[in-house]
Amino acid sequence: MDGNQANLQERMLELRQHFNAGFSRLLRWDVRAEVRILLVGVAGVVHALPLTDLIAFSACRAIITLPGQRAGCLGITGHGGRSIPVMSLATLLGMDESAAPTWLAVSRDAVGIAVTSFIGQVIVGADEIRPRDAASPALFAHARDAAYPIVDVRALTRAFAAPSTSPASNQS
Amino acid sequence: MLSSWTIGRKITAGYALSLIVLILIGTVSYRSVDALIDASTAVHQANHIQGELAQILSSMKDAETGQRGFVITGDETYLAPYLSGREEVGKEVGQLRELFKGDAAKQKQIDEAERLIGEKLAELKLTIETRKASGFEATLKIVVGGTGKTYMDDLRNLLGVMDQEQADLLGRLAVAAEGTSASAKNTIIAGTIVAIALMIVAGVIIIRSTTQQLGSAVHDMESASSELQAASQQQATGAKEQATAMAEIATTMNELLATSRQIADSAQRVAQVAEKTAGSARMGEQTVGRTRESMASIQRQVELIVTHMLDLGRKSQQIGGVIDLINELAEQTNILAINATIEAVGAGEAGKRFSVVADEIRKLADRVGGSTKEIRGLIEDVRAAVNTTVMVTEAGSKAVDAGSRQVVDVAASFTAIAGLVETTTASAQEIGLSTKQQTTAVEQVNGAITNVSQASRESEASTTQTLQTASQLAQLSRGLNRLIRD
Numbered sequence: 001m002d003g004n005q006a007n008l009q010e011r012m013l014e015l016r017q018h019f020n021a022g023f024s025r026l027l028r029w030d031v032r033a034e035v036r037i038l039l040v041g042v043a044g045v046v047h048a049l050p051l052t053d054l055i056a057f058s059a060c061r062a063i064i065t066l067p068g069q070r071a072g073c074l075g076i077t078g079h080g081g082r083s084i085p086v087m088s089l090a091t092l093l094g095m096d097e098s099a100a101p102t103w104l105a106v107s108r109d110a111v112g113i114a115v116t117s118f119i120g121q122v123i124v125g126a127d128e129i130r131p132r133d134a135a136s137p138a139l140f141a142h143a144r145d146a147a148y149p150i151v152d153v154r155a156l157t158r159a160f161a162a163p164s165t166s167p168a169s170n171q172s
Numbered sequence: 173m174l175s176s177w178t179i180g181r182k183i184t185a186g187y188a189l190s191l192i193v194l195i196l197i198g199t200v201s202y203r204s205v206d207a208l209i210d211a212s213t214a215v216h217q218a219n220h221i222q223g224e225l226a227q228i229l230s231s232m233k234d235a236e237t238g239q240r241g242f243v244i245t246g247d248e249t250y251l252a253p254y255l256s257g258r259e260e261v262g263k264e265v266g267q268l269r270e271l272f273k274g275d276a277a278k279q280k281q282i283d284e285a286e287r288l289i290g291e292k293l294a295e296l297k298l299t300i301e302t303r304k305a306s307g308f309e310a311t312l313k314i315v316v317g318g319t320g321k322t323y324m325d326d327l328r329n330l331l332g333v334m335d336q337e338q339a340d341l342l343g344r345l346a347v348a349a350e351g352t353s354a355s356a357k358n359t360i361i362a363g364t365i366v367a368i369a370l371m372i373v374a375g376v377i378i379i380r381s382t383t384q385q386l387g388s389a390v391h392d393m394e395s396a397s398s399e400l401q402a403a404s405q406q407q408a409t410g411a412k413e414q415a416t417a418m419a420e421i422a423t424t425m426n427e428l429l430a431t432s433r434q435i436a437d438s439a440q441r442v443a444q445v446a447e448k449t450a451g452s453a454r455m456g457e458q459t460v461g462r463t464r465e466s467m468a469s470i471q472r473q474v475e476l477i478v479t480h481m482l483d484l485g486r487k488s489q490q491i492g493g494v495i496d497l498i499n500e501l502a503e504q505t506n507i508l509a510i511n512a513t514i515e516a517v518g519a520g521e522a523g524k525r526f527s528v529v530a531d532e533i534r535k536l537a538d539r540v541g542g543s544t545k546e547i548r549g550l551i552e553d554v555r556a557a558v559n560t561t562v563m564v565t566e567a568g569s570k571a572v573d574a575g576s577r578q579v580v581d582v583a584a585s586f587t588a589i590a591g592l593v594e595t596t597t598a599s600a601q602e603i604g605l606s607t608k609q610q611t612t613a614v615e616q617v618n619g620a621i622t623n624v625s626q627a628s629r630e631s632e633a634s635t636t637q638t639l640q641t642a643s644q645l646a647q648l649s650r651g652l653n654r655l656i657r658d
Binding site: 015019022037038051052054055056057058059119120123 | 531534536
């Protein structure tokens with residue numbers, strides 16, 4: 001047995017112990033103390049989407065364009081048995097994005113937000129949601145030794161739904 | 173015409189002319205002497221005949237004298253002349269007949285003389301017998317009868333005629349001999365004078381023309397002697413140089429002979445080395461053959477390895493596909509966990525437990541995704557290793573191919589080397605044989621050169637002698653020229 005196989009066995013044992021311990025651990029989840037966010041990529045920049053602002057996250061399916069649709073609107077798509085509008089997060093944030101959207105986050109307002117990449121889900125403490133510096137009020141999620149701008153999904157979808165809206169990102 | 177004649181021809185012509193004259197003189201003299209001898213013989217015979225005639229007459233006189241003495245004296249002692257005369261006269265008549273043999277007229281005269289002699293002797297015998305028988309008187313009557321006298325006179329006349337004929341003959345012979353002698357004298361004198369004159373003329377002509385020709389010839393000979401002297405000088409110099417060159421050539425040929433022997437030894441050693449090399453080449457060829465078989469086996473193994481590695485690559489690719497599937501499932505699980513979390517968060521306190529489970533599922537999906545990434549990395553490493561191994565193996569296969577070809581080339585090279593070594597061996601042997609033949613030839617040439625060198629030295633000596641002879645000849649030519657010109 002070489003070193004790699006020994007490490008693998010050790011890792012498997014660790015995973016098994018962690019998995020088994022999950023059933024015996026005390027449930028602890030303080031909604032107010034922890035924030036779950038999704039890290040997505042838009043125009044080469046990773047943004048943070050709070051899970052509390054979403055009702056679903058899936059791969060981007062077929063988007064049907066509509067005649068006379070607004071700028072930033074990619075069209076409509078099916079979700080949960082109904083049609084929802086899909087908007088480009090990059091366009092909404094005023095960023096240039098050449099890549100096609102691959103992932104779709106659905107806001108609580110039933111608006112699809114298309115992003116080009118999915119990084120993952122992280123859980124950060126509430127105190128990790130703060131501005132990056134004192135000069136800017138925009139909030140950032142500090143995780144993995146990095147700071148990710150938090151997208152205000154509600155304000156963004158509301159602005160999209162309003163007749164004339166301006167970008168509602170916290171990004172400065 | 174004489175100028176074109178050679179000296180020998182001129183001398184021969186002069187001698188021939190003199191000889192002709194001498195032959196003429198000799199012929200005339202011989203004929204004269206022969207005539208004189210014939211005349212002398214005839215004179216001698218005539219004298220002999222005269223002597224015989226005189227002797228016959230004398231014998232007859234003796235017989236008559238004896239008869240007379242007996243008749244007168246009656247003494248028989250007087251008959252001795254008679255008896256001797258009667259006996260001699262027969263012999264003398266026979267001799268006379270012999271002297272006139274072949275002369276019919278003379279033979280008739282001799283017959284007549286013999287008859288007369290017989291008649292006379294018969295008369296003498298009759299008187300003698302009568303004297304004996306009848307005495308003197310009776311005998312005297314017979315004598316007086318004159319018969320005997322007649323016979324005797326006739327005989328005397330006949331013999332006188334014959335003697336006179338011989339005397340006449342002698343006279344004629346004397347005259348003829350004198351003429352012949354005079355003619356011979358004149359001929360000899362005239363011939364001698366003519367011969368002397370001719371010889372003088374011929375001698376003058378021969379001397380003049382010969383002197384002229386000899387002078388020209390001596391002049392030419394003098395020039396030729398000078399040229400011969402110069403040529404001999406050059407030839408002597410050339411012969412000396414040739415002798416020196418031949419000595420150098422002989423030295424060079426000796427060196428060449430030694431070199432040829434060394435080449436022969438070297439060729440023999442080369443042949444031995446080539447034979448050993450041929451043996452090594454054959455062993456190398458066998459070794460290469462075995463190496464070729466090993467290379468073929470290695471090539472088969474390498475091809476098998478390549479096949480297995482390619483199969484391993486395909487299996488790795490299949491594993492990659494499964495890993496993609498697992499990754500896809502993990503991603504979908506992750507998405508489901510996220511959505512479950514979203515639903516749990518939306519459910520508030522009620523979804524708290526479900527949220528924990530969903531979180532664990534998500535974490536598990538994340539780990540699966542991480543593991544699949546690791547597996548993918550390992551698979552990529554395996555594929556890279558497989559690709560590298562395949563490439564290396566293919567490179568090894570190519571190297572084996574190249575090695576096999578090189579081994580084939582090496583085998584061919586060994587075969588070629590073996591052939592070349594055999595050729596080299598044969599060539600070395602041929603070189604050795606040729607060099608031995610060359611050595612023999614060089615030895616023969618060396619011997620020939622030694623002979624030539626000896627001949628050159630002899631030629632040098634001969635040329636020197638020729639030079640001396642040419643000098644002497646030139647000196648002699650000058651002396652002869654002086655003799656001729658003076």
